[in-house]
Structure formats: C-alpha cells, structure tokens
Amino acid sequence: MKEKLTLTVDRKAIAEAKKFARRNRTSLSQMVEDQFRKLSHDSFADRWYGKFKVPDPDPDDPRLTYLLRKYVHNR
Numbered sequence: 001m002k003e004k005l006t007l008t009v010d011r012k013a014i015a016e017a018k019k020f021a022r023r024n025r026t027s028l029s030q031m032v033e034d035q036f037r038k039l040s041h042d043s044f045a046d047r048w049y050g051k052f053k054v055p056d057p058d059p060d061d062p063r064l065t066y067l068l069r070k071y072v073h074n075r
Contacts, residue, residue, distance in 0.1 A: 007032075 009017075014028075021028050054072055058064060 005032075 017028055017031065021031055054068065
C-alpha cells in the first residue's frame with residue numbers, strides 16, 4: 001500500500017531531480033522509494049562478513065603468517 005510523504009527540498013535540487021527522472025523515464029516518487037529501499041538492505045560486505053573461513057597458516061610459510069597477522073584481526 002502506498003502512503004503520501006511530504007518532503008522539503010531545495011528548488012534547484014528538485015529541478016535537477018525532475019530532469020534526471022525524465023531522462024530515465026521514471027518518477028520522483030519511484031526514485032525516492034528506490035533510495036529508501038537501498039537504505040534498508042545490508043551492504044555486500046555485511047552480507048558476506050564471516051562466511052569464509054581462513055585456513056590455519058602453514059608454520060613454514062612466513063608470507064602467509066605475515067599477511068594473516070597484518071590483515072586478519074582475529075589472530
């Protein structure tokens with residue numbers, strides 16, 4: 001169900017937004033709704049955080065040990 005929303009926006013910004021909407025064959029309402037929806041979604045990083053397991057470093061590989069110590073903060 002749609003609901004009416006009143007916003008106060010600078011006139012120049014409204015004019016630019018209307019031009020953008022016309023060029024993209026959409027409405028200002030749809031543009032605002034799309035932006036609100038984007039705000040409610042998690043970022044790519046948030047969705048994937050913790051999904052990958054880091055293997056234990058090979059004690060004979062000093063490069064891997066260094067990189068894990070530098071970039072993986074839970075070590």
